[in-house]
Amino acid sequence: MKFSRKTSLLSALTVLTSLSTTVNADCTLSSDGNYYCAQTEAVIYSNVGFSGSYLDVTNMDESSCACTQGSSTTFSGSLAPLDEEVSIHFRGPLNLKQFGVYYPSSGSSLKKRDTEEPCEEVVSTKVQHKHRRDVAVEYVEVTSTVWVDSNGNPVTGSATASATSYTQVSTIVSKAGTTTTGGAATTTASTASSASTSVGSVSSGDWVRGSYFTPGSTTNCTFMNHMGGSAGSGVWSSCFGNSISYAAADGVSGASSAYALDDITLKSGEEYMIFSGEECSGDDCGYYRENIPAYHGFSGKDKIFVFEFQMPSDTDGSAYNQDMPAIWLLNAKIPRTLQYGNADCSCWESGCGEMDLFEILSAGSDKLISHVHDGQGGGSQDYFQRPVSSTLKAAVIFHGEDQTIHVVEVDDDFGSTLSSSTVTGWLNQAGSAAALP
Numbered sequence: 556m557k558f559s560r561k562t563s564l565l566s567a568l569t570v571l572t573s574l575s576t577t578v579n580a581d582c583t584l585s586s587d588g589n590y591y592c593a594q595t596e597a598v599i600y601s602n603v604g605f606s607g608s609y610l611d612v613t614n615m616d617e618s619s620c621a622c623t624q625g626s627s628t629t630f631s632g633s634l635a636p637l638d639e640e641v642s643i644h645f646r647g648p649l650n651l652k653q654f655g656v657y658y659p660s661s662g663s664s665l666k667k668r669d670t671e672e673p674c675e676e677v678v679s680t681k682v683q684h685k686h687r688r689d690v691a692v693e694y695v696e697v698t699s700t701v702w703v704d705s706n707g708n709p710v711t712g713s714a715t716a717s718a719t720s721y722t723q724v725s726t727i728v729s730k731a732g733t734t735t736t737g738g739a740a741t742t743t744a745s746t747a748s749s750a751s752t753s754v755g756s757v758s759s760g761d762w763v764r765g766s767y768f769t770p771g772s773t774t775n776c777t778f779m780n781h782m783g784g785s786a787g788s789g790v791w792s793s794c795f796g797n798s799i800s801y802a803a804a805d806g807v808s809g810a811s812s813a814y815a816l817d818d819i820t821l822k823s824g825e826e827y828m829i830f831s832g833e834e835c836s837g838d839d840c841g842y843y844r845e846n847i848p849a850y851h852g853f854s855g856k857d858k859i860f861v862f863e864f865q866m867p868s869d870t871d872g873s874a875y876n877q878d879m880p881a882i883w884l885l886n887a888k889i890p891r892t893l894q895y896g897n898a899d900c901s902c903w904e905s906g907c908g909e910m911d912l913f914e915i916l917s918a919g920s921d922k923l924i925s926h927v928h929d930g931q932g933g934g935s936q937d938y939f940q941r942p943v944s945s946t947l948k949a950a951v952i953f954h955g956e957d958q959t960i961h962v963v964e965v966d967d968d969f970g971s972t973l974s975s976s977t978v979t980g981w982l983n984q985a986g987s988a989a990a991l992p
């Protein structure tokens with residue numbers, strides 16, 4: 556996913572490996588070079604997590620273009636390293652109708668998750684100039700930036716960004732889901748005032764929504780893309796190209812503060828990503844490229860991501876990754892350093908973790924494949940039907956207790972809580988097995 560060509564190779568190799576253990580007579584080698592087996596409504600990963608290590612980036616030199624990687628960072632335990640902070644990535648053609656993140660309400664975490672922070676978000680952008688500089692890194696189509704301050708302090712905004720004019724209208728999203736439209740926004744999601752709001756009748760075993768997006772409003776989500784240095788946030792350098800930046804409401808322009816996406820359809824090849832609304836502070840995100848808007852991802856051995864999306868077909872065009880929509884997770888350190896480019900500038904190659912949730916592997920395909928790329932690596936060649944003309948609702952349940960991750964098509968509403976019986980139902984849904992080695 557990250558490096559598409561490489562990913563295809565990896566996928567092909569993994570197919571060969573997995574076929575040797577789980578030969579399925581119904582699998583066919585498609586003309587796109589991939590094996591596809593049966594249509595499925597759930598892929599159930601098991602044995603997820605192992606003890607290993609990867610190399611963290613410790614410095615990115617914007618003048619020599621060199622990246623330094625430190626001694627190895629170790630991880631272990633259930634779901635590792637996918638229990639670390641992840642960011643959620645989207646590639647068009649795609650229209651996101653809902654996104655949410657839930658955590659268990661039980662135990663000592665109940666109090667903390669009992670409060671929800673209304674985030675200030677902005678709708679209705681009008682970006683006059685879309686200015687994207689050329690990227691001087693040979694194998695890169697789009698690069699993300701990186702920089703880190705020697706004290707580990709995050710620096711947001713960029714004084715050097717070129718001028719972009721836009722109008723902003725802020726919307727405060729309240730707990731009750733009502734919205735108030737106000738004047739020009741000057742704060743970002745993370746600086747909005749917090750409020751303690753009782754969630755109400757949350758029972759032990761229920762899951763509480765910590766982040767949510769639906770077009771025009773969002774709570775505890777920060778939308779980013781790769782327009783750093785050109786639109787009011789992030790940076791650009793000839794070494795590493797554009798860093799990540801706040802995304803404007805159209806998803807493809809940059810912005811100087813956080814926006815909720817509008818009801819937009821990304822075109823082929825276009826991408827955005829979602830972090831949480833919590834800004835990195837001190838050293839708590841590790842190293843990241845200096846002067847980027849740096850936010851935490853979504854961590855934990857128990858977490859649920861929910862999605863509702865459409866992936867319409869987009870056949871006339873010649874974009875890189877034409878008509879190959881995808882949704883995937885990356886270790887959040889990757890986009891905060893360098894998502895596309897010199898492999899020394901992110902922890903990706905050394906295995907800090909990627910999980911493809913729904914990926915079209917060849918232009919125009921209607922088969923969504925799911926796959927894990929880390930030191931364990933594996934997936935299923937069974938596929939979800941691509942939602943070309945209607946939306947698909949899905950839940951991805953990270954279930955640390957038994958080392959499983961369930962990617963499940965669902966029908967339920969994504970309310971402020973998920974009952975334990977709803978989640979149990981999802982966990983019990985039969986599906987295609989993807990046992991990691």
Ligand SMILES: *[C@@H]1O[C@H](CO)[C@@H](O)[C@H](O)[C@H]1NC(C)=O
Pocket residue numbers: 656668670671672764765766775831832833851852853854
């Ligand atoms: C926002 O999201 C982050 C990451 O999931 C989470 O740790 C934090 O508790 C959330 N904040 C609120 C107020 O729910």
